[in-house]
Amino acid sequence: MSVNSHHVVDRKIVEENESVARKAYERGDYVLCFLLAHSLVESLLKAFLTRTGSERFEDLIRAYERFLQAEGQRQTTFVEELVQFNRRRNRVVHNLWKRGYSATNSGLEPACRAAFIAFGLFIEWLETYDPEITEAGFRYE
Numbered sequence: 001m002s003v004n005s006h007h008v009v010d011r012k013i014v015e016e017n018e019s020v021a022r023k024a025y026e027r028g029d030y031v032l033c034f035l036l037a038h039s040l041v042e043s044l045l046k047a048f049l050t051r052t053g054s055e056r057f058e059d060l061i062r063a064y065e066r067f068l069q070a071e072g073q074r075q076t077t078f079v080e081e082l083v084q085f086n087r088r089r090n091r092v093v094h095n096l097w098k099r100g101y102s103a104t105n106s107g108l109e110p111a112c113r114a115a116f117i118a119f120g121l122f123i124e125w126l127e128t129y130d131p132e133i134t135e136a137g138f139r140y141e
Contacts, residue, residue, distance in 0.1 A: 013043075064079065092108065
């Protein structure tokens with residue numbers, strides 16, 4: 001399976017979301033930061049896999065795992081991390097209505113920092129298969 005270099009995401013939207021996520025982190029709005037980080041990872045997966053539909057995040061993870069297997073990868077690099085990241089996102093959304101914004105936000109700073117690091121590493125990993133992925137606007141700073 002080869003990766004199509006035609007990326008299906010809008011570069012300006014990716015850049016804006018990255019910028020807003022960074023600013024949210026800087027001002028301590030970790031809920032927004034984390035949710036945007038999740039959205040960015042989802043967009044990255046869609047761009048890499050050239051998906052445009054309304055696939056669930058779990059479906060994208062499975063498609064990415066199948067890609068790795070088709071490429072002969074014996075280790076499913078980033079798959080478990082993506083699964084755990086999605087579970088964390090679901091807990092964040094659940095806690096928003098269960099505990100409220102302030103309580104949910106208060107403990108989320110380390111998760112946001114980790115999400116940014118993982119996002120950057122994932123971009124670098126995907127570049128080994130598709131060096132043009134950053135042309136879709138994905139950057140790691």
